[in-house]
Amino acid sequence: MSARTDEAFARRKIIGVNEETVTNVSSKDFPHHYTTSDQVEDPSWFLRKFQEGLEITFHEHKPFDTSFSLIGIDASIANAFRRIMIAEVPTLALEQVYIKNNTSIIHDEILAQRLGLVPLAGDPAFLEDLKPFKYVEPGQEGGSAPYWGNSIALELKVECMWQEKGKERARQGETDPKQLYNNSSIYAHQLEFVPSKEQTDRFPACFIKPVNPEILIAKMRPGQKIDILAFAVKGIGEDHAKFSPVATATYRMLPVIEITRPILGADADKFARCFNRGVITKSRVTEEEASREGSGYEGHEGEMKAVVSDPFKDTVSRECLRHPEFKGKVRLGRAMDHFIFKVESTGQFTSDEVFLESVRILKQKAKKMVVHLDNLVGPPKEKTGDVAQEQGSAMDTDG
Structure with a gap:
């Protein structure tokens, strides 16, 4: 040339x-x-x-x-x-939130949405074995109920109270809520993983926690309470952005x-x-x-x-x-x-792991496409051992 x-x-x-x-x-x-x-x-x-x-x-x-x-x-x-x-890379996120008590100024649906957007991190092996969860409206068919094999339970149970001698400091001009009250600000690290017996026996090293412990969830004042039980499930970003593993x-x-x-x-x-x-x-x-x-x-x-x-x-x-x-x-x-x-990961996986997982998923898609093409063409003809071996060697170098 x-x-x-x-x-x-x-x-x-x-x-x-x-x-x-x-x-x-x-x-x-x-x-x-x-x-x-x-x-x-x-x-x-x-x-x-x-x-x-x-x-x-x-x-x-x-x-x-x-x-x-x-x-x-x-x-x-x-x-x-x-x-x-x-x-399409599966991750873990809160899907169902059961609010037992919420006397804070944040409405229940807003609180549930904020919890759903908190990125969670845990044992990747546990996530891999977690079965898919599908929620449907009551009375409909095709859904699944939360249990140890398809969901992770987390609990948030906090109450805002006066600090000891807090009123005295207030009279002296103290205005910082953190000095006046306990639990004036609720953060992601206060979400507690509640493993079932089956999860503890099967995954003793598994520990689910928020990626960033300092994510602010709510602010409260004395007398206000939040008591929540939430279930995290495995999903993909195609279903909801909260499941996307990348920012x-x-x-x-x-x-x-x-x-x-x-x-x-x-x-x-x-x-x-x-x-x-x-x-x-x-x-x-x-x-x-x-x-x-x-x-x-x-x-x-x-x-x-x-x-x-x-x-x-x-x-x-x-x-x-x-x-x-x-x-x-x-x-x-x-x-x-x-x-x-x-690539910026949200924390459940490293950026390298997210990219390698995308490569694995693309390979699976390609294999499925080959199977569908074979089904369109029809059943493969029988080959002699020599011919099959020769074609297999050619695939190592030719596409």
Whole structure:
């Protein structure tokens, strides 16, 4: 393949960001095949070729806040991971709240909603074995009642009272409710896990608790009480947002900035200000660059030039395209096969576990699709042992 064809092939992988338009945004008939007009390419998919092109790079790796690049996949797969992380990874959340007593100023339904949105954390093995729970209105069929195998019981039983000698401090001008009263503010850590005997026997190490113990649930004053028994069940974000394991799961394509003609001197300073700090830096034109014919730097040795330093920090601003002095000197775009993910977990799983779970779920979906396709085609024909072994080996390298 010639250098000219290589350049044309590379351009096919870039979405063009122009002053008024965005170009080359159409999806490909065959993912990862960016053919040019003078090139004929076999659209077959090969596992080995995909593995060689796949790359994962971490930019920020914290337990509940992760940023990484997934390189060498199609946009449909990247978006599938994002949607699965948001809506199909099962988690634990409060579903049914039985209010025995609530004399606080918060209405029962608001209190129940606030409790339902408190993220819970616990033993992942226990969550995996927890059976699905389906609530239906009384008198309807198809639902299930809460029991140790499909739900987790939590209790909130608090009463606000005067601190000892609190009235005396009040007469002295004390105004802080925490100094005047006990349980003036009710926090998530006051939710207590109430395991049944079966849960204790089967999961002795299991402990369910709120992810953040300092989530404020309610405020009370002396004489007010809250007595609640709540049941947490396993669900997915598709049913309700409270079951979503992530606060944020997004991706963006890697920005591409290409300086096609030299930008020097004061123009280099102005060009750098068109982008986020650190995207464009300046360096001096070397003697080699100044002496190379056709480089555009002839006679500019020692001058400052604009250099693309870190496109990762760019937000694909078109500011530089507004200035006439940069016309024809820069080309902006986004890489089609480079996706920068940002995953923030709510705490029940780490961000890594959420992403790996989305991969597992996508694999299950693909296997189900294969089964459905086989059923459409019909029962498989009998194969000899040699033929079956040969086809099985081919699947290791071909798609």
